[in-house]
Amino acid sequence: MNRLAVTVAGVTFRNPVITASGACGFGREYNHFYPLSRLGGISVKGMTLRPQEGNLPPRVAETPAGMLNSVGLQNPGVDAFLQDELPWLEKQDTRIIANVAGHTVEDCEEIARRIEGSAVDMIELNISCPNVKQGGAAFGTSCMAAAEVTAAVRRYTTKPLMVKLSPNVTSITEIARAVEAAGADAVSLINTLLGMRIDLRTRRPILRNNVGGLSGPAVFPIAVRMVWQVANAVKIPVVGMGGIATWQDAVEMMMAGASAVQVGAAAFSDPMAPVKIVDGLAEYCADQGIESISEIVGSVHPWE
Amino acid sequence: MLQGNCEILKREQLTETIFDVTVSAPEMAAKAKAGQFAQIRAEGFFLRRPISICEIDKAAGTLRFVFEVRGGGTEALSRLAVGEKMDLIAPLGNGFTLLPQGEVIVIGGGIGVPPMLGVALSYHGRAKAILGFRSRSAVILESDFIRTGQMPVVCTDDGSYGKAGVVTNALVEQIALRRPDLIAACGPEPMLRAVIEVARKEGIPCEVSLEQRMACGVGACLVCACRTVKNGEEHLRHVCKDGPVFPAEEVLL
Ligand SMILES: Cc1cc2nc3c(=O)[nH]c(=O)nc-3n(C[C@H](O)[C@H](O)[C@H](O)COP(=O)(O)OP(=O)(O)OC[C@H]3O[C@@H](n4cnc5c(N)ncnc54)[C@H](O)[C@@H]3O)c2cc1C
Ligand SMILES: Cc1cc2nc3c(=O)[nH]c(=O)nc-3n(C[C@H](O)[C@H](O)[C@H](O)COP(=O)(O)O)c2cc1C
Ligand code: FES
Numbered sequence: 004m005n006r007l008a009v010t011v012a013g014v015t016f017r018n019p020v021i022t023a024s025g026a027c028g029f030g031r032e033y034n035h036f037y038p039l040s041r042l043g044g045i046s047v048k049g050m051t052l053r054p055q056e057g058n059l060p061p062r063v064a065e066t067p068a069g070m071l072n073s074v075g076l077q078n079p080g081v082d083a084f085l086q087d088e089l090p091w092l093e094k095q096d097t098r099i100i101a102n103v104a105g106h107t108v109e110d111c112e113e114i115a116r117r118i119e120g121s122a123v124d125m126i127e128l129n130i131s132c133p134n135v136k137q138g139g140a141a142f143g144t145s146c147m148a149a150a151e152v153t154a155a156v157r158r159y160t161t162k163p164l165m166v167k168l169s170p171n172v173t174s175i176t177e178i179a180r181a182v183e184a185a186g187a188d189a190v191s192l193i194n195t196l197l198g199m200r201i202d203l204r205t206r207r208p209i210l211r212n213n214v215g216g217l218s219g220p221a222v223f224p225i226a227v228r229m230v231w232q233v234a235n236a237v238k239i240p241v242v243g244m245g246g247i248a249t250w251q252d253a254v255e256m257m258m259a260g261a262s263a264v265q266v267g268a269a270a271f272s273d274p275m276a277p278v279k280i281v282d283g284l285a286e287y288c289a290d291q292g293i294e295s296i297s298e299i300v301g302s303v304h305p306w307e
Numbered sequence: 308m309l310q311g312n313c314e315i316l317k318r319e320q321l322t323e324t325i326f327d328v329t330v331s332a333p334e335m336a337a338k339a340k341a342g343q344f345a346q347i348r349a350e351g352f353f354l355r356r357p358i359s360i361c362e363i364d365k366a367a368g369t370l371r372f373v374f375e376v377r378g379g380g381t382e383a384l385s386r387l388a389v390g391e392k393m394d395l396i397a398p399l400g401n402g403f404t405l406l407p408q409g410e411v412i413v414i415g416g417g418i419g420v421p422p423m424l425g426v427a428l429s430y431h432g433r434a435k436a437i438l439g440f441r442s443r444s445a446v447i448l449e450s451d452f453i454r455t456g457q458m459p460v461v462c463t464d465d466g467s468y469g470k471a472g473v474v475t476n477a478l479v480e481q482i483a484l485r486r487p488d489l490i491a492a493c494g495p496e497p498m499l500r501a502v503i504e505v506a507r508k509e510g511i512p513c514e515v516s517l518e519q520r521m522a523c524g525v526g527a528c529l530v531c532a533c534r535t536v537k538n539g540e541e542h543l544r545h546v547c548k549d550g551p552v553f554p555a556e557e558v559l560l
Contacts, residue, residue, distance in 0.1 A: 028527040032548075035308050035525070048529070056543045061520045063530035065354045070522060077529045077543060209520075219353055271522040272353055274310055274396065 006288040007281070007296050009043070011240045011262050012163035012188035014124050016043035016098050019296055020253065020281045023244050023267030024049055024102035024127065024167075025074065029088040030095060036274045041281060044098030046191075046265060047084065049129050052110045054080040058134060064200040064209035069219025069246070070268060071198045073212035075134040076104050081114045085121055093122045100165070104129040104139065108155045115159040126162050128153065128187075131169030131194035133216045143169035143194075146181035157186035165189040165242065168233070170222075171197050175229050176236035183237045191242035191265065192233060193226045219268040222246045227259045234260020234301055248276060250283025260301040308399055308525055309335050312392040316369060321447045324376045325418070326385045327361075328393070333368030335397045341405070341425035342491075342516060342552050345372065345397035346524035349380035356380045357521050357547070359422035359493070360398060362451075370397065373421035373447065399524050400551045403514055405429055409488035412437060412481055414474050414502055416494025417445065422516060424451055426491055432456030435487070437477045439498065443468035475501045482509055489514065491552075496560050503555040513555035519546040534559040 007018035017040075024046040027033050039045060057077030064071045079087070084101070092099055101123040105111035115126060130149055132139035142148045153166050166182040168175055170193040179190050195216025200209045208214070226245025234241045243261025247253055248269035256264050269276040288296055313330035321327050335345075339360055346355035362371035376382050387393060403426050411430060415423035416439040427434040436459035440446045446468055452459035460477045461469030470477055475498075478490070482505075492502045493516035506513035519531040526548030535544045535557045544550070 026523075026528060028529070032308075032523070032525040032527040036310060057529065057532065059534070060530075060532045060543075062532055063354075063520045063522050063528075065352065067353075069353055072522070072528070072530050074529050074532075077532065268353075268522070271524075271528065272348070272355065274523075274525070 006294060007284055009263050009297050011242060012125065012165060014098060014163055016263055018043040018281050018284065019257065019263040020277050020284070021046055021098070021100065021242070021263060021265045022270065022277055023265035024129065026267035026270055029084070030092055033270065033274060034095065037278045039095040039097045041278045042097050043263060044100055044124070045092070046100040046102050046127055047088070048078050049076045049102040049104035049132060050078050050081045050084050050114060051076060051104055051106065052081060052113055054078065054083065059211040061209055061211055062215070064215065066198070066200065066217060066219070066221060069217055069221035070271070071200060071210060071215035071217050072195070073134045073210045073215035075212065076132055081117050085117065089121060089123070098124045100125045100127050102127045102129050102167070103156070104132055106135070108152050111152055111156050112159045115156045118162070119160055123162060125165055126156070126160055127165045127167050127191055128156055129167045129194070131167050133169070133171060133195055133197045134212060140169050140171060143178065144172050146177055149178050150181040150185040153182045153185035153187050163188045165191050167194055168192040169194050170225060170229055176232050179233045179237050183239050187239060189240045189242060190233060190237065191244065193222065193229050193245040196222055196225065218245065220246045220248050223252060227256060230256060230261050231259040231303065247280070248272070250280045250287060253280050253284060254287060254299065257296070257299050258301070258303045262297070262300050308396060309338070310396045311335065312394050315387055315389050315391050315393055318387070318389050321373065322445060325373060325447055326376070327371070327373045328387070329369050329371045330393050330395070331368060332370045332395065332397070335395065336363050336365050336368050336370050339363045339370065339398035340402035341429045342402035342422055343398040343400045344551060345370070345395045346399060346521070347384060348394035349383040351383055352380045354522055355396065355524060356384065357524060360425055361421035362425050362428065375418045396524060400547055401549070403491050403516070403552050404489065406489055409433070410435070410485065411489045411491055412478065412487045414478060414490065414492040414494065415439070416474060416498040417441065419494030419516070420448055422493050423491065424448055427452060427455040430455070435481060436460070437462065437474050437481060439464070439474035439494065441465065473501065474498060475505050478502065478505050482511070487511060492516070500560050506555055514552050515555055515558060516551045517546050517553060517558065518551070521547055523547070
């Protein structure tokens, strides 16, 4: 028995560690450091219907224990993904999650429709990108819009549908309940937190977009809190992310209620971070006599 | 691209703010090309720092980096001592074109000088270097460039050392003396713009090395975008993967 295997919305992952969308492109680069088959899966770069260039640079600013990015969903479009990236990715023996980031409800439907017959294992509907003007967080910050786009995509796909939530909201649990009611099979969270940095000398924001999304260890406690709240608010599984850099972080996130985890920015400090987390989890299970890592999901004992 | 903890074999301070570090990295050195760079982990900072490879010694299995202390990250790197380890991802990026025959002029400005040493050395006497600095106290690597087989032309903005004035004056003179087949440059943007303009007027192919803030350094995160044109169309490409070296006619500075 593989102690690390987890099942989320009917999809079995060899281990609970998935690389987060936008941090690892379509997998080719990090495949130089380790075979992608070491991972539970990969969530690919957010895709729009047509190719998109993204925002002007600079698009990154360092912060204490993290970074801001304002890439703005630069991507080759869903057709290029299906033609140029997916055939290669299919051969890597890992689960493939397509991150769908249409500008409009119709775009999201159309992207889901084009992905329908492909080898993609799961859709992650991104209603939480803080770096684009249309779509993105505009969907993810109102219950009605979030439910509408979820229900629309639900009609066009038979694949497991995970909805990725924004932390830049007053109540993430309400949004989570809304997408659950609209037919989501799972939720993933958190996307980045909106932030800003200013160059003292020039008095200009460092990012050309003025603001951008914060990720990395700096956001970890917020992510743990939100995963815990959402896991207690919905019945569908939760995939947790935000600042995970070590296997201990992954265990903590799973105890908070995550059935699996995603790892993003940590790979920029250490390209091997995702596989070190996998190895750490395996040792943890062996040490603790845990038969299946799923045993720890939601196992936190909160104070009364 | 490889990752490794590489032992520091040599460390020198070249000026008040510039440091010169050689590490043992046989596998990386075997793969490296002049103009490529490394992503170096700086203790206490989340993001790695991109630093150009200054010199590659494949026989000795070493890489050399010359960097200026700008902020906290480069300051942390400057504190590493001989015998300590440097965590590198290298070699990254494309590097400069190396013409199998013909002659080149390599131009470096300020902290853009170090990568051009590696380029000039790989031409074994077919490269003429023009190096620009603010003033005498900022001049670095002059004696290293003598090893390239040709004397470098050193220019200072304030005339306190070598030729007075900007590198493009020396470039125009040098072209008149001996027309190169390629011009390769790294330095501040105003310098690159001026070099590109001279190359365009003279009709000489030119390549420049660009800088951008980075996260992954390997082409995965897409933060290091730069504006480029190809076939009349503008595109955002990525300094860490498509560059850092671009043909002059493709960059928008
Ligand atoms: C391909 C490439 C090659 C380079 N080669 C050299 C070299 O050989 N020698 C050298 O001295 N410098 C080089 N630089 C510049 C060097 O990367 C920066 O000076 C350094 O990152 C500054 O870090 P810091 O913490 O000292 O400064 P801070 O200003 O505190 O850095 C804050 C953040 O901004 C980033 N940043 C700041 N300035 C730059 C810059 N100019 N380019 C890219 N990122 C920046 C840092 O990496 C960090 O993420 C190169 C840059 C690039 C992109
Ligand atoms: C450079 C960068 C690009 C990102 N692009 C996307 C994206 O295209 N789609 C998406 O859903 N999330 C994107 N994200 C968010 C991450 O997937 C993740 O939710 C967030 O970074 C928090 O996790 P981390 O702290 O482990 O990075 C991006 C993050 C970064 C740092
Ligand atoms: S720094 Fe990540 S793509 Fe260039």
